[in-house]
Amino acid sequence: MTLESTPDSVVSETAIVPGDEWWRSAVIYQIYPRSFADSTGDGVGDLPGITKRLPALAQLGVDAIWLSPFFRSPQKDAGYDVSDYTDVDPLFGTLDDFDRLLETAHSLGLRVIADMVPNHTSDQHRWFQEALAAPEGSPERDRYMFRDGKGPNGDLPPNNWESVFGGSMWDRVINPDGTPGQWYLHIFDKSQPDLNWENPWVREQFFDVLRFWLDRGVDGFRVDVAHGMIKKAGLPDYTPPAEGASMGGTGTASADEDDSAHSITDADTVLAPVIGDPEPAPEPPYWGQEGVHDIWRGWHEVLAEYPGDRVLCAEAWVDPLEKVALWVRPDEMSQAFNFAYMFTDWKASALKRVITESIDAFGGVGAPATWVLSNHDVVRHASRLALTADSPQGAGIGPLSPGKPDPVVGLRRARAATSLMLALPGSAYLYQGEELGLPEDMELPDDARQDPTWFRTNGEKYGRDGCRVPIPWESDKPAYGFNASGKSWLPQPKDWAPFARDAQEGVPGSTLTLYTDALRLRREHSLGTGDLSWVSGYGKKVVAFRNRDVLVLANLGKVAVELPVGDILLSSEDITGGALPTDTTVWIQL
Incomplete structure (x- = not known):
């Protein structure tokens, strides 16, 4: 699919001036295909369902969509276990469906x-099946990280590496004659063997994969685990730091506490060392x-x-x-x-610091800062920002979790946080449903859970299912309009009708109106292409900055703050009496 110069309402391919690329200031909306819209009624979202709902995203005002994996897959990790990179999984549709989606989006x-x-x-990928069938030391085995075991008989x-989904990072194969064989590395689930990116053959295969989708007209790629692929020579033992660091943004980090940012741990999903720690x-x-940087230069x-x-x-947790x-x-x-930025506490001093560091770090290499919540x-940040107990990244929140959030406080902070984020220069990412103010689903029954984390930790960690529940479109329809049958691969909460798009449009x-106005x-x-300059005079509990002709004030303290004279362009909450209340962000025309 080749795009030609077209009216402004259509994506066009025109000459690009370096430094003026669309993605430098874009707002990009993440679609989790299985939970966005279901056209068949089988309970799982699909590409035709997404295509039907694209006008709503154009109306919202985003610039691009990012589709989580829709490739052929056994779906043991919701599509992040790919068995064919150049085809659409029948669960989601066909290549023709993808082409129609792409054409409609453009x-x-x-x-x-x-x-x-x-x-x-x-x-289940052909490459791995061929590796299993091939002898030790063969070119096929070299596509992956096969190694001999230690101890008597390699047992x-x-x-000692531990999978981020729990358990060992190694699994042993059985030889064709029934005897135990080599071990293969899997950072994630055992059904997800790691490729050997030191092998030039692997690199060439992915060049072909990229060209396959670029030839169809995609505008780029979000790269999963972009900090992975290359392992330290010799594969030395490693013991990660003990868990216990917070997920960030919790209610325990009040505006009156110290200004250190919470951090996340190498605990469970695609995570890395502690982020935000003064001494990582x-x-x-x-x-x-x-x-890994040689890989990205090639891409x-x-x-x-x-x-x-x-x-x-890049999804790079470093x-x-x-x-x-x-x-x-x-x-x-x-x-x-x-x-x-995502995991910084809801504290003014911490936010100001991470914003400054982000703009300096990314600007230092000529790149935009990219914000996400x-x-x-x-x-979901409508729940995370009001937690009152630590929640290590990837552990999730469930029925028995301590410190569950106050939903009113969580939504108020989420609206203020998003209003702050969308006023920053650079690019921003939104996750489906956040424009509706969706909270985490914390009451999923155990027998409905599907995240590998839940199973590999024997139920000690709830995992990520709570943020993946299908989103609501119509308040009075089956499955809230996710489909016409009422089926849903994860059960939807019974109290989500007020969050539905048609109830807010x-x-x-409403939160939907707030997002639409902000965009x-x-x-x-x-x-998005402006410059940030900090503004003083509003106290330590207020994030105050100017971007072009807009003054942005976010009050994270407990006391209302007097507002300057000016036209209010946007406010995350109603403002009366000329004062900015707690957990509220306002944009003022200068």
Whole structure:
């Protein structure tokens, strides 16, 4: 699919001036396909369902969509276990369905970013099946991380690494004659063997995969585990730091406490060393190795073969921000998710610090800061920001979790946090349903859970299902309009009718209206391409800055703050009496 110069309402391929790329200021909306919209009624979202709902996203005012994996997969990890990178899983539709989605999105002015999962494949992928059938030391085995075991008869794994889904990072294969064989590495589930990215053959295969989707017209890729792939030579033993660091943004971190940011741990999902810690723990030997940058330079060159302006976004869980910035140097990737920002406490001093550090770090390599508050791997920020107990990343929240959030406080803080984020210069990512104010589903029954984390930890960690529940569209329809049958691969809460899109559309003060207004004003005032300058005089509990002709004030304290004279463009809560209440963000025309 080749795009030609078209009206402004349609995505077009035009000459790009370096530094003026669309993704530098874009707001990108993440779609988790199985939970967005279901056209068949089988309970699982699909590509035709997404296509039908795209006009709603254009109306919302986002610039692009990012599709979580829709490739062929046994679905043991919700599609992040890929068995064929160049086909659509029948669960989601067909390649023709994808082409129609892409054409519709482009006609609405929406770019399309595909999720690429290069660290590992499914154990059902042809490459791995051929590796299992081949002898030790063969070229087929060298596609993956096969190693001999330790101890008598090789009965012990090659090292002590622990999977981020729980248990050992190694599994032993059985030889064709029935005898125990080598061990293979899997950072995640045992059904997700890690590829050997030191092997040139693997790199060439992915060049072909990228070209397959670029030829169809995709506008870029979000890259899963972009800090992985290369492992430290010798695969030395590694013991991660003890869990216990908070997920960030909890209610225990009140505005009156110290200004240190909470952190996340190498606990469970695609995580890395502690983020935001003043003295990060040593880098795990399977994350953030220098060799990954050669991989991204190669991908950058492939995208440069195509006209227009294609984007690469890194999911790189590394610390500090100066190191994250290495992924977005001019000859590598375009963006990197800002997890340090995502997990910063709801405290003015911590937010000001991480914003400054982010702009400095990314700007130092000529890249935009990329802001995010929620995604498919973390507790939704409408719940996370009001937690009153620590919640290590990936552990999730369930019926028996301590410190469950006050939903009113959580939503209020979430609206203020998003209003703050969308006023920052750079690019921003939204996760489906956050524009509706959706909280984490904390009451999922145990027998409904599907996240590998739940099973590999024997139920000790709830995992990520709570943020993946299908979203509501119509308040009085089966499955809230997710489909016509009422089926849902994860059960939806019984009290979600007020969150449905049709219950909020056009309603003053609704969260959907807040997002729609914020995105429109962000575009009208060119805030994504602006410059931030801090403003003083509002106290330590207020985040105050200027971006172009807009003054942004976010009150994270307990006491209302007097507002300056000016026209209010946007407010996350109703304002009366000329004072900015707690947990509220306002934009004022200067």
